[in-house]
Structures are given as C-alpha cells and as structure tokens.
Amino acid sequence: MRFFAIVPVLFYIALPCLAADEPTWVEIDNIVYGAKPDERGPIGGGKGYANIITKGDFIVKDLDALLDALSKAKAGQVVFIPGETTIDLTARIYIDKIVLEVPEGVTLAGNRGHGGSTGALLTSDALKTPVMIRAAGPGVRITGLRIQGPNPKRYLDHHRRSFGQGGAGYEHYYKLPTSNGISTGHARLEVDNCEISGFSHAGVDLITAEGHHIHHNYIHHCQYQGLGYGVCHNTAASLIEYNLFDWNRHSIAGTGRPGNSYVARHNVELGVSLSHCFDMHGGRDRKDGTDIAGTSIEIYNNTFRAAQTPVVIRGVPQDKCHVHHNWFVTRNEAGRAVRSSGRTKVFHNVYAEEPMVVE
Secondary structure, eight states, X not given: OOOEEEEEOOXXXXXXXXXXXXXXXXXXXXXXXXXXXXXXXXXXXXXXXXXXXXXXXXXOOSHHHHHHHHHHOOTTOEEEOOTTOEEEOHHHHHHHXXXXXXXXXXXXXXXXXXXXXXXXXXXXXXXXXXXXEEEOSTTOEEESOEEEOSOOOOOHHHHHHHHSTTOOOHHHHTTSOOBEEEEESSSOOEEESOEEEOXXXXXXXXXXXXXXXXXXXXXXXXXXXXXXXXXXXXXXEEEEESOEEESBSEEEEEXXXXXXXXXXXXXXXXXXXXXXXXXXXXXXXXXXXXXXXXXXXXXESXXXXXSSOSEEEOSBOSSEEEEESOEETTOSSHHHHEEOSSSEEXXXXXXXXXXXXXX
16 A cells, blocks of 8 residues: 655635645655646746746836837847736727737746736737737747736637537637737747736647747636637647646647647646646647647646546657656546547556545
C-alpha cells in the first residue's frame, strides 16, 4: 500500500470553484502528481508572482497614449499601463478596426499582483473584435494585464440552429462575429501574469512559429460553442504552464496540422468546462484525408477538476503524445481520463479525489 500526502496550496485571487486550502497536487512515494507552483509564484499569477513589472520606458493611461507609445517603442523597451487604469477599446475597434500592435521585442505590461493591484484593464464590448492585441514581431511579452473580451457566453441555441438536424450551417454560424484576445504569427511570444477572459474564439491565438510561452495566467470564460479556446494553436509550438483555467470550451486546443505541438504542465483546470479540457484535432476534423493529430504533445503534472473528459487527442500524433504524472480528480481510471486514437502513452497518473492508485 502506498502512502500519500496531500499538500495544500494557497491561491491569492478569488476563485469560484476552488477553496483557498484545496490542494492542486499530491505526493506519493516522494513523487509529485498534479500541478505544483514553482519559484516564480502562485499558479495563475497575481499576488506573490516574482516577475511583476512596475515601470516602463513609456507610461500610458489612455488609448491614444497607448497607440502612440506602441508606434514608437523599440526592442527591449517597456510600455507600461499603471495601477487600476481602464482602457476601453470598444468604439475604436468597432469603427476604426484598430489592433494594438506590439513591435518586435517590446513588452506591454501592467502590474497585476503588485501592492494588491488587479492590473490595468484592456476591454472591448464589440462582438466583432477580430484581435485585440497582436505581436507584430518575435520576442514580444504581454504581462500583468487584465484582457477582457466581449463574449463570455456559450450560445448553445445558436450552435444548435446552425449545426443541428436541418441546421443552417457554417454561414449562419459565422454571422455571429468572433473575437480573439492576443494573437501572433511570430516566434517567442510570452504571455504571463495576465487575466484573460471573454473571447469567443481564443484568449491566446498562436497561429504559427515556435518558442511561445504561456504561463502563470488566469484564463476563463472563452466558451462559445463550436470555438471557445483558452489557448489555440494552428501550426504553432508552445510551452503552457502554471495557468489556471475555468469556464472554457477547451482550455488548450490545436488544429492538429503538422508542426502543431505543445507541452502542458503544472496547469489547473478549476472545475467548469463546456467540453473536454485539453484537445488536439485530427485529420477527420480538418477533412484533409489524414489522421494526423499534431506532431508532439506532452501533458504532465496538471490537475483536472472539471467533470468533462480531461484530454482528447482526435487522431494520431506524428511523433508522440505522453500523458503522465497528472491528477485526474474526477476520474477513476485511465480510460475515462484520456481518449485517443493511437501513438499516445498514458502512464504514472493518479485518479480520484483521494488518490490511492497510480497507473
């Protein structure tokens, strides 16, 4: 019989589904299963996060000043939005189709978690918000901000009218506009210590390139039925770690096209998900005549509290999918925790609220 210890981890933001003293990881025979915070601070960021920016080369408090600073900033510089500043982009996105373009190597920062700050808020109520923030070159960092989109809803009836029996199809479905928070087609985007919510397509949309790092964020209410992704990949490759996820359709998703890879580790799925939590599409979804589900997927040391299936790989990865050292709190066996079609190994995970079995 194995002995185990449940180690409490404290969170520093108000969470609707996880009490402050609920554990996010367990230790069995000196091996950690589930999501354990690292030296940079709490999972999800906020108070206690080690890498908070508190000043910048440009300090801005309104939209015009922000646009001006982003047009002038050079690689290595910081555009900083202080305290509880609110910048509402709704009218300019709706009328002028603006996007906050962050140049190569520039950091766009708030101070979420510093001195009790919730971080500056960038918000749009325009349902058609194609992209709020775009990395216009490699090496961009977005940190310490609240980034709030226009659509936290599920729209289940709209999806049913579009794709149910006798439905009107894709043309009808896309008459309701979609939205994205942060997007890039360039390498090495870093998004950290942000709260990202309310985007109907994706909170973070990684179109292509490698080296993306999405960590210590709270990403929630991206759950429009049919889309609704916390972090979405097209042909991109990323490291996704130490995030809190809740109220998304898929918290991590990918098209499954060749080159689409991710490592997901030390993330917490808090409790509410519209569909399975971590995803990779296969060729049957794309209708491209293959069964390819991405290139490489590693899912380890995550904690899943949602009632929905934690991991679904909808085809066969070109290289591998390894799922290990996770804590599947609401599942009691591997077959109920992970669904896949092949080239996927599920091993050394723990199951149930009080885990006693390691597979």
